[in-house]
Amino acid sequence: MNGHVPDVRLRDVTASIGSHMVVSGVSFEVPAGCKAAIVGTNGAGKSTLLRAMAAINPPTSGTVLVGGEDIARMKHRQRAKTISFVSQEEGPPADLTLAEMVSLGRLPHRPPWAVDAGREKDIVTFALEVVGMADRLDVSCDRLSGGERRRAMIARGLAQRCPVLMLDEPTNHLDIAWTIRVLDALSEFDATVIAVIHDLDLVLRHFDLVAVLHDHRLLAFGPPVEVITTELMAGAFGVSAVQVAHPLTDANHLLVSRKE
Amino acid sequence: MNGHGVRKRPSTVLLTGALALMLVAALVVSLVFGSESISLEEVLEVLHGRFTGHPLGSGYDTIIWELRIPRSLLAAIAGAGLSLAGAGMQTLVRNPLADPYLLGLSAGASVGATSVIVIGTFSAFGVWALSVGALIGALGAAVAVYLVAQAQGGLTPLRLVLSGVVMSAAFNAISALMVFLSDDNRAATSVMFWSLGSVAGATWVKLIFPVVVLVVVGILMMVFSGWLDAMAAGPATATALGVPVIATRNGLFVAMGVLVGALVAVSGGIGFVGLIVPHAARMVVGALHRNVLPVSAVGGALFMVLVDIIARVVVAPQEIPLGVVTGVIGAPMFLFLMGRRSYAFGGRDS
Numbered sequence: 117m118n119g120h121v122p123d124v125r126l127r128d129v130t131a132s133i134g135s136h137m138v139v140s141g142v143s144f145e146v147p148a149g150c151k152a153a154i155v156g157t158n159g160a161g162k163s164t165l166l167r168a169m170a171a172i173n174p175p176t177s178g179t180v181l182v183g184g185e186d187i188a189r190m191k192h193r194q195r196a197k198t199i200s201f202v203s204q205e206e207g208p209p210a211d212l213t214l215a216e217m218v219s220l221g222r223l224p225h226r227p228p229w230a231v232d233a234g235r236e237k238d239i240v241t242f243a244l245e246v247v248g249m250a251d252r253l254d255v256s257c258d259r260l261s262g263g264e265r266r267r268a269m270i271a272r273g274l275a276q277r278c279p280v281l282m283l284d285e286p287t288n289h290l291d292i293a294w295t296i297r298v299l300d301a302l303s304e305f306d307a308t309v310i311a312v313i314h315d316l317d318l319v320l321r322h323f324d325l326v327a328v329l330h331d332h333r334l335l336a337f338g339p340p341v342e343v344i345t346t347e348l349m350a351g352a353f354g355v356s357a358v359q360v361a362h363p364l365t366d367a368n369h370l371l372v373s374r375k376e
Numbered sequence: 377m378n379g380h381g382v383r384k385r386p387s388t389v390l391l392t393g394a395l396a397l398m399l400v401a402a403l404v405v406s407l408v409f410g411s412e413s414i415s416l417e418e419v420l421e422v423l424h425g426r427f428t429g430h431p432l433g434s435g436y437d438t439i440i441w442e443l444r445i446p447r448s449l450l451a452a453i454a455g456a457g458l459s460l461a462g463a464g465m466q467t468l469v470r471n472p473l474a475d476p477y478l479l480g481l482s483a484g485a486s487v488g489a490t491s492v493i494v495i496g497t498f499s500a501f502g503v504w505a506l507s508v509g510a511l512i513g514a515l516g517a518a519v520a521v522y523l524v525a526q527a528q529g530g531l532t533p534l535r536l537v538l539s540g541v542v543m544s545a546a547f548n549a550i551s552a553l554m555v556f557l558s559d560d561n562r563a564a565t566s567v568m569f570w571s572l573g574s575v576a577g578a579t580w581v582k583l584i585f586p587v588v589v590l591v592v593v594g595i596l597m598m599v600f601s602g603w604l605d606a607m608a609a610g611p612a613t614a615t616a617l618g619v620p621v622i623a624t625r626n627g628l629f630v631a632m633g634v635l636v637g638a639l640v641a642v643s644g645g646i647g648f649v650g651l652i653v654p655h656a657a658r659m660v661v662g663a664l665h666r667n668v669l670p671v672s673a674v675g676g677a678l679f680m681v682l683v684d685i686i687a688r689v690v691v692a693p694q695e696i697p698l699g700v701v702t703g704v705i706g707a708p709m710f711l712f713l714m715g716r717r718s719y720a721f722g723g724r725d726s
Contacts, residue, residue: 193618
């Protein structure tokens with residue numbers, strides 16, 4: 117990757133959409149190399165917070181420090197070499213082949229007129245291997261299914277080769293096998309990973325830390341097994357939930373049902 | 377599923393080179409056509425004389441060098457410029473229906489041109505009055521659309537499209553009102569002929585400004601082609617890839633405004649070419665700008681030179697407005713390409 121892997125620290129971050137404040141006063145620290153999930157109900161501001169952290173829509177107040185450096189003060193390209201952000205809404209542009217689309221991830225590493233940045237083809241192929249699509253380099257992006265498009269976008273993010281990965285719902289549209297495969301791959305990366313995730317059961321086993329957003333604020337932050345308690349699930353999500361150990365692996369799973 | 381949807385694409389360099397050779401051939405052949413019948417041999421003699429520094433000085437020499445060459449070159453420049461502008465505009469607003477005139481540029485130019493034709497404004501500029509009027513009208517429209525979109529929160533694709541459409545309607549109403557109130561019966565015909573486009577009035581001097589603008593904008597677009605690719609993927613993705621989105625949008629807007637303004641000023645509002653040529657290019661070489669831009673520019677130039685030949689020949693000695701020919705030829709050609717290639721028009725066709 118890009119030399120050393122930095123930590124990510126949020127100091128009293130407020131994120132807005134236009135003039136509408138979505139989340140405020142968020143502070144937490146993700147140590148270097150840790151994998152953190154952001155969870156919360158629909159509309160809790162998960163995506164808005166992640167976009168602020170990646171400086172896609174910079175925070176309205178507060179600071180985001182990556183390796184101690186304020187992202188608001190980084191130059192565009194320097195930031196794009198540090199943080200790789202994969203959006204939830206924007207799919208691959210049609211009429212590009214898979215290889216061309218994933219190569220967009222190399223843009224921060226070369227001038228905009230250059231065709232190829234050295235080992236570009238190897239990097240692109242490797243990124244597509246992670247999501248199981250390296251045999252389809254020349255396939256047109258408009259021929260991909262929803263889940264394949266998501267995997268292709270993740271590959272674009274990986275091809276950027278940044279020490280920090282910020283992914284907005286990376287497992288959306290993925291089947292269960294690909295969900296686990298992608299999350300496993302992420303947890304092995306030598307990078308600090310922050311992802312918005314809906315499935316709290318998966319968060320228990322695939323992430324080191326979890327930030328729970330509720331009512332426009334950070335409700336809890338810490339290791340998932342400690343944070344995702346029955347009380348928190350009742351308060352933040354209005355459901356009845358309990359962690360149980362898997363009979364074979366002993367890993368914790370979350371059983372959720374409607375609140376009685 | 378494997379193998380399905382795989383694109384076999386020709387090399388951009390080879391395709392652009394082949395189109396450029398065809399363009400040169402078409403330019404030479406185009407010199408044959410006109411009210412005075414001059415054979416291809418005579419055309420070649422004139423060209424040989426000129427390029428070896430011994431102009432023949434005959435009547436044919438004057439017709440070809442002073443009238444037909446500027447005219448054909450202007451057709452090529454207009455075709456190349458409008459195709460680049462179409463490609464740029466489709467990326468700027470991320471909409472496959474965008475054409476060079478989307479931002480109210482042709483409607484604004486039309487107001488300027490109509491005021492010259494009907495009221496006689498800018499008469500101080502003599503033969504340049506129409507060009508000056510159209511250029512000022514186009515740039516005025518661009519500024520107006522820019523200010524409206526900016527005042528409402530920035531040059532986002534949706535705002536640009538909507539303000540462009542609204543301003544176009546307003547400018548067209550002004551032009552129509554001027555024609556309607558005019559006593560001159562021929563005004564309506566003149567305005568219509570102008571707005572459908574023509575390269576008949578070309579001179580060497582008139583070529584200078586459009587050529588300079590075309591070359592500068594073309595080079596800039598190629599230099600920043602990677603950023604344009606990212607812009608086409610969406611603003612969040614572009615930002616994540618380190619592209620200064622707002623500066624790129626503003627720069628592209630200004631470049632498109634000046635390019636289209638310069639072209640409209642000398643050739644009127646030639647329609648359709650700027651919409652279809654970039655799409656045709658994408659169908660063949662894919663959507664990366666470093667492939668689309670050169671193929672569009674050279675292909676658009678070739679297309680316009682052929683269109684101008686047809687416009688001169690079909691009902692000679694009369695000339696058909698170029699916009700009519702581009703529509704008549706372009707529509708079926710485009711439908712044919714669309715049917716042959718799986719092409720998503722920048723979106724997903726489901």
